[in-house]
Every structure is written in C-alpha cells, then in structure tokens.
Amino acid sequence: MTVLSDRALNRATLARQLLLQRRPMSVPKAVEQVLALQAQVPRPPHVGLWSRLPDYRRDALMAPLHARLLIRATTMRGTLHIMTAKDFLAFRGALQPSLSAGMRAVTGKTELPSIEKLVAAARKILATDGHTFNHIRAELMTQFPKGHDRFMGYAVRTHLPLVQVPTRDDEWGFPADSDFAVAETWLKTPVGEGAGPAALILRYLAAFGPATTADIQSWTGLRAVAELIKPIRAKLVTFADERGRELFDLPKAVRPDADTDAPVRFLPEYDSVMIAHSDRSRIVDEKHKKVLITKNLIVPATFLVDGRIAGTWKIDVKKSVATVQLTPLVPLTKKVRQSLEAEGEPLARFVAPQATSVAVR
Numbered sequence: 001m002t003v004l005s006d007r008a009l010n011r012a013t014l015a016r017q018l019l020l021q022r023r024p025m026s027v028p029k030a031v032e033q034v035l036a037l038q039a040q041v042p043r044p045p046h047v048g049l050w051s052r053l054p055d056y057r058r059d060a061l062m063a064p065l066h067a068r069l070l071i072r073a074t075t076m077r078g079t080l081h082i083m084t085a086k087d088f089l090a091f092r093g094a095l096q097p098s099l100s101a102g103m104r105a106v107t108g109k110t111e112l113p114s115i116e117k118l119v120a121a122a123r124k125i126l127a128t129d130g131h132t133f134n135h136i137r138a139e140l141m142t143q144f145p146k147g148h149d150r151f152m153g154y155a156v157r158t159h160l161p162l163v164q165v166p167t168r169d170d171e172w173g174f175p176a177d178s179d180f181a182v183a184e185t186w187l188k189t190p191v192g193e194g195a196g197p198a199a200l201i202l203r204y205l206a207a208f209g210p211a212t213t214a215d216i217q218s219w220t221g222l223r224a225v226a227e228l229i230k231p232i233r234a235k236l237v238t239f240a241d242e243r244g245r246e247l248f249d250l251p252k253a254v255r256p257d258a259d260t261d262a263p264v265r266f267l268p269e270y271d272s273v274m275i276a277h278s279d280r281s282r283i284v285d286e287k288h289k290k291v292l293i294t295k296n297l298i299v300p301a302t303f304l305v306d307g308r309i310a311g312t313w314k315i316d317v318k319k320s321v322a323t324v325q326l327t328p329l330v331p332l333t334k335k336v337r338q339s340l341e342a343e344g345e346p347l348a349r350f351v352a353p354q355a356t357s358v359a360v361r
Contacts, residue, residue, distance in 0.1 A: 001240045004210060004247060008258040009282040010307045015254045016207055017273050018052035019265050019304070025053065027060045028069050028084055034272065035207035036083035039072050042172035043351070044268030045082050047301070050350050051265050062173045065166040068187060072164040072174065074157050077221045078102040080164070085187050091200045092161050092183070093193035098221030099158040107151045113144045115159050122156040123182060130165040130179035133157070161191040197222050198232045202250065208276045210239050210249035218278035241279075262307035264339045266347050270299045274309070284309040288329050305336055313344070315351050322348040322355035 004012075014020045017034050030053055031037060037045040050056045061082075064070045071088050075081045078099055112118070118140065125131060125139045137153040144152060156162075161183035166173045184191050197220075204216055213225040222228060229236070229248065239247040249255070267273060273283060274292065284292060288309060293299055300312045303326065311328040324344040332340070341360040348358035 001238060001246075003242065004239045004255075005242055005258055006282045007307075008255065009210060009241065009247075011256040011258055011260045011262065012210060012249075012254065013208055013273065013276070013282060014262055014304075014307055015256050015260075016209070019273065019307075020256065020260065020262060022052060022054040026064075027053070027056075028064050031070060031082060032084050032087065033207065035203055036075065036081040036087070036272070038270040038272050038275075039080045039082045040270055042170070042174040044270055044301075046172060047266065047268035047347070047351065048271055050347065051267065056350075058172070062166060062168075065173060066168075071183070071187070072166070072178075073162060073183065074099070076219060078158055085189075087203070088161075088163075088183070089187065089189060089191060090195040091203075092191050094195070094197040094200050095221060096159075098223065101223075102221070103155055103158040106154055107148075110148050110151050112151055112155060113147055115155060118144075118152055118155050119160045122160050126162075126180065126182050126185075130181040132177045132179055134177060136180070163187070197228050201225065201228060202232065202235070205236070205248060205250050206253060208272075209253055210247035210255070211277060212241070212245050212247055212279070214278040215276070216248075219272070219276045242281075243279075245279075262304065264336065264343050265304040266313060266343060267302045267304065269301045271302070274299055274302065283307075285329075291329065303340065305330070305332070305340075310336075315348060317352045317355055320354070320356040322352035322358045324348050324358070324360045326360065 018030060027049060030049060037048050039045050046058055046061060049061060069085055070082055071085050072080060072082045073088060075083065075092065075095055121140060121143050122136060125136055133153050136156065137149040140147065140152045141149050162180045163183050163186045164174055165179040165181050167175060200220055201216055204220055205211060213229065216222065217225045236248045237251045239249065241247055292302065292309060301314060302309045302312050304310065310330050311326055313324055313326050316323050316325055324347060326340060344360035345358045
C-alpha cells in the first residue's frame with residue numbers, strides 16, 4: 001500500500017481547502033468545496049473566505065445567506081456551520097443520531113419533557129416569525145415550568161432543524177443573539193433523511209481527505225464509520241500514513257506533490273483545517289496542540305508557514321490603527337516575516353476597514 005507522508009497529506013488538505021492558492025469562484029461554490037465553514041462566531045467565516053478567495057468582500061457571503069443559498073445552522077458535532085442549503089438538506093438527516101447523542105451527553109440524567117413535545121412546542125413558537133433562543137427558552141418554560149430551560153433549549157436546537165436568520169445591521173451579518181427560524185419554513189423544503197451518511201463521508205473526503213475512519217468520525221460526528229464505508233469501499237482508493245493506518249480517499253481527488261510550495265496563510269478562529277482530523281499531525285506539531293486547542297474547546301486564530309501551524313494572531317484596533325499581533329510558536333526567518341507582513345496588512349484592512357493605518361507586529 002502506498003504510504004503518504006504527513007507533508008503529502010498536508011498538501012492534499014490545503015489544496016482541497018483552497019489554501020495553496022486563492023481561486024476565483026463564487027462564495028457558495030467555495031463553501032461547497034470546503035464542505036462547511038465553522039461559524040460559532042460571526043467573523044471567522046469571513047476571514048476564512050478572505051484567505052481562500054481573491055478580492056473577497058463581506059457582502060459576497062451575506063448576499064447568498066439572504067438569498068437562502070447558504071445557511072448558518074447547527075450541524076456537525078452540534079456546532080454552528082455555514083453550508084449550502086443543498087448540503088444542509090442532503091446531510092442534516094444523517095447527522096441526527098450524533099446530535100441526539102450529543103444532547104444526551106449534555107443533559108445527562110436531567111428529566112426533560114419528551115423530545116416530541118419540545119419540538120412541537122418550538123414549532124408553534126416559531127410558526128409565524130423567527131425568535132432568539134432567549135425567547136424560545138422563556139416560552140418553553142411557560143409550557144413546561146418544571147423543565148430545565150437551557151437543556152430544553154438544547155434539545156430543541158439538536159432535534160428541530162433550525163437556521164439562523166441573517167441581518168443587515170450587524171457588521172458580520174449575525175448579532176450575538178440571532179433569531180432562529182424553522183429550516184423547512186426558511187428553505188420552503190422539507191428536511192428529511194437526505195442523502196444518507198455514506199454521501200456525507202464522500203463529501204468529507206473530497207474536502208479533507210485522505211483520511212482515516214477516526215478522522216471522518218471526529219469531524220462529522222458519525223458513528224461506526226468503518227461499517228458505513230463498507231458499501232462504498234469500491235468507490236474509494238486506499239493509502240497508509242506514516243504510522244501504518246489505513247487512509248481512504250476519492251480516486252480523482254487532487255493529491256499534490258509533497259514538495260509543492262505553500263504560501264503563508266491566516267486562518268480564523270475554529271477553522272476546520274485545524275480540527276478536521278482526529279490525528280492533526282498533517283497540520284500541527286504535537287508539542288503545540290495544547291496551546292492551540294484548550295480544555296474549553298477555544299481554538300484561536302492561527303497562521304500557516306510552509307503549510308503548518310506556526311503561531312497565533314489577533315487584531316487590535318487603537319486610535320484608528322489596526323495591528324495584527326503575531327505570536328509565533330516556531331522561529332521565523334526574515335523572509336517568512338516579510339511574507340506575513342505582506343499578507344497581514346491587507347487582512348487588517350479587511351477586518352478593520354475604518355482604520356486609517358495598519359501594521360503587523
């Protein structure tokens with residue numbers, strides 16, 4: 001079996017995630033290519049697209065969200081993602097078992113009204129208009145006064161397919177307490193079983209492969225991935241990684257040479273490249289993992305050097321000066337510093353267009 005080095009896996013992932021070179025394409029097409037954008041916080045999807053597409057502007061994401069071609073919803077691992085409406089309808093059904101398991105892990109032995117009653121109540125609350133979860137939880141408490149408001153809200157979030165409603169008066173498109181709407185109402189399409197888990201596995205491989213079954217399970221939340229792969233195994237090619245584990249991939253997927261140049265890139269908080277694999281050796285050194293993924297699951301914004309995580313970054317805006325503050329995890333050569341400055345200054349202008357000057361420190 002052909003062995004793929006960590007560097008070869010790195011270049012394959014970067015190519016499929018549009019990080020080897022910016023490629024001109026529509027935002028919906030780009031989101032479809034990377035499968036989904038992590039969207040726990042409103043700003044990161046914009047930064048993620050800025051690093052992947054040439055001349056990206058914020059309205060290029062907001063327009064298809066308002067047109068309902070893209071949606072922001074709770075999907076993989078119970079986490080908010082932006083994905084195409086088409087993919088949401090195709091994969092939401094396959095995600096339900098893992099969403100249910102995630103809810104049970106959170107609520108534990110707390111007694112709750114039945115899921116059927118909670119979902120029916122939430123549908124009535126959202127029948128005519130979108131509402132925030134603060135409102136939804138308050139309404140649920142009036143109907144189920146002995147219930148736990150947070151746990152009932154989480155049960156609804158994981159069992160009733162919902163989408164967040166974009167606004168036009170927030171700089172990144174979604175306020176902290178956004179309204180939610182029933183997905184089938186928002187999309188005018190029933191949300192059913194969809195294409196099934198095997199189709200989701202194929203799309204995961206297209207976006208993040210080659211990958212092990214553990215990688216697939218870690219990002220999608222699907223269980224028993226080895227069993228799910230059996231019916232589609234004939235459609236796949238296999239490799240081994242440096243540690244001897246079996247890797248699955250699509251036959252025609254791009255796998256660049258391991259020596260392909262990789263430019264410096266800035267990744268936003270929670271970017272899927274950071275967390276798409278159970279084994280992250282292809283993207284980050286083992287000694288840096290504790291710095292990059294904390295116990296409370298905060299994933300900071302990072303930057304890539306030669307395709308690997310080389311540090312973290314944040315932007316400070318003071319007195320109309322936007323400064324990209326870099327915290328390296330590895331020594332940086334003068335040439336790399338110059339490349340980071342050349343990439344960081346336009347990033348600062350994108351994130352803080354009101355700033356009169358920018359800098360990289």
